[in-house]
Structure formats: C-alpha cells, structure tokens
Amino acid sequence: DTWQQFPPVFISKPxxxxxxxxxxxxxxxxxxGTAPxxxxxxxxxxxLPKVPAHYQSSCEKNKHTLEIPSVEAADSGLYVCKVSNKAGTAECHTELCVIDKPNFVRPLASVAAVVxxxxxxxxxVDEDTGVTVSWTRDGRKVHQSPDYKLLFEDKTVTLDILKTTLKDCGNYVCTVANEAGTAENRTTSGVVLQSAGHSCYYCHMV
Structure with missing residues (x-):
C-alpha cells in the first residue's frame, strides 16, 4: 500500500x-526512498541521447551518477535528475558550464613602423577563461620589458613596442592556450628606415 512506502528524497545533489x-x-x-x-x-x-559512449549513467546502492568522459562544447547546459516511485516524484537541477579552447575572432594584421x-x-579571442598568452618573433620568445608591453584584457591581446628598431622586424606569432587547447595567429612586421630626405625602405624580413 502507498502508506507503507516513502517518496524519493535527495540526500545530496550535484x-x-x-x-x-x-x-x-x-x-x-x-x-x-522506497524501491524501485x-x-x-x-x-x-x-x-539525453542514447549514446552510451558519450553519456554514461550508473547506480550503486542509492548513489546515482551521470558521467561524460570527454566533454564537448554542446554539453553545456542545465541538467535535471528526475526520480519517481509509487509514492511520489522528486527532481534536482545542476548546471554544467563548458569552456572551449580560445579561437581568434580578430586576427593580427601585417604592420610597418618607422624606426x-x-x-x-x-x-x-573568443575565450579568456584560464587562457595564457605568449608571443614569439622569428621563433624567439618576446618578454615583458620596458621596451615591450604585453597585455591581455577583455579578450584582446596586444603587443606594443615603444620604440621600434631594426631588430623588431620579423614574423610574430601570438599563441593562446587553456586546458582545452591551443590556437596560433601570425603576422609579419616591417620596419621602415626614414632618411632626412624622407626616402624610406623596408628592412629584409625573414
């Protein structure tokens, strides 16, 4: 009889x-709660889609588990666990936020500057959670210094060279990464030599 049964109750929630x-x-x-x-x-x-390789549900005694072995961006959302027996029903909610690797939404442009x-x-980039940024010029890392200002703010990555010299000419690569993956963007920077007569030329770029 129903009076002998107990409706489901969540003892702990995700x-x-x-x-x-x-x-x-x-x-x-x-x-x-009373079984079953x-x-x-x-x-x-x-x-949930019936794709066992992606969503895996299991039960051990009164502990119920939903596992996603390899999370995808589409898995982000609100999850509900619904439970029922002859005496009643209950449900609990939890949210899963999925962070993807950063991607460049506005790439670097080729630039030139006067010495x-x-x-x-x-x-x-479109993602900044847990993201680290690094710069290289012709394969050599560019470090923060009085001459080089590196900034990553509001998903915008900048490199400012305060006073350009010939050695600043080359191929620049910006690398952004988090635990989900890595992306690279590259550009070529030219340096212009300007004489008193205002004639100029570009230095050779590797």
Missing part, C-alpha cells in the same frame, strides 16, 4: 561545475 572541453564531468546524487526508484537524466528539459616610432600589434 554541484554546478565548470569543465574544459575534452575533460571529464561527473554529476552525482544520493537518493532515498525510476531515475531519468535530462539536459535542457530533453531526454624610433611605436609599433602596435593587436588581436582578439
């Missing part, structure tokens, strides 16, 4: 989590 693309996500809850319990997982109010003048390189 916490919201942030996961990088390619990493593992685990949502777990502990449920009490019917447990269903949903994402954004839709039943002694400033040189500005700028590009923009």
């Amino acid at each position: 916490d919201p989590q942030t996961v990088y693309v390619g990493k593992r996500a685990v949502m777990q809850c502990v449920i009490a 319990l019917n447990v269903v997982w949903l994402k954004d109010n839709q039943a 002694g003048a400033a040189l500005h390189l700028e590009c923009q």
Whole structure:
C-alpha cells in the first residue's frame, strides 16, 4: 500500500561545475526512498541521447551518477535528475558550464613602423577563461620589458613596442592556450628606415 512506502528524497545533489572541453564531468546524487526508484537524466528539459559512449549513467546502492568522459562544447547546459516511485516524484537541477579552447575572432594584421616610432600589434579571442598568452618573433620568445608591453584584457591581446628598431622586424606569432587547447595567429612586421630626405625602405624580413 502507498502508506507503507516513502517518496524519493535527495540526500545530496550535484554541484554546478565548470569543465574544459575534452575533460571529464561527473554529476552525482544520493537518493532515498522506497524501491524501485525510476531515475531519468535530462539536459535542457530533453531526454539525453542514447549514446552510451558519450553519456554514461550508473547506480550503486542509492548513489546515482551521470558521467561524460570527454566533454564537448554542446554539453553545456542545465541538467535535471528526475526520480519517481509509487509514492511520489522528486527532481534536482545542476548546471554544467563548458569552456572551449580560445579561437581568434580578430586576427593580427601585417604592420610597418618607422624606426624610433611605436609599433602596435593587436588581436582578439573568443575565450579568456584560464587562457595564457605568449608571443614569439622569428621563433624567439618576446618578454615583458620596458621596451615591450604585453597585455591581455577583455579578450584582446596586444603587443606594443615603444620604440621600434631594426631588430623588431620579423614574423610574430601570438599563441593562446587553456586546458582545452591551443590556437596560433601570425603576422609579419616591417620596419621602415626614414632618411632626412624622407626616402624610406623596408628592412629584409625573414
């Protein structure tokens, strides 16, 4: 009889989590109530696709788990665990935020600067969570210094050379990376020599 049964109750619920693309996500809850319990997982109010290799649900005693071994960007969303028995129903919600690798949405442009003048390189990415930035010129790392200002702010990456010299001529590569992956963007910088007669030429670029 119904009065002898206990409706399902969540003893513990999964916490919201942030996961990088390619990493593992685990949502777990502990449920009490009279057996048998019917447990269903949903994402954004839709039943999960029947793809065992991607979504893996399991149950050990009263512990119910949904695992995504290798998270994709499309896995971001609101997940619901619904449970029911003859005495009633219950559900809990949790959010999964997926962070993808950074991609360049505005690439570097080829630039030229007059010797002694400033040189500005700028590009923009679509992700900045956990992102690190590095610059190289002709394969050699460019470091922050009084002459070189490196900045990464509001998803915009900049390299400013305050006073250009001939050695600043070359191929520049900006590399952005986080735990989900890496992206590179490259450009060529020329340096212009200007004489008193205002004639100029470009230095040779490797």
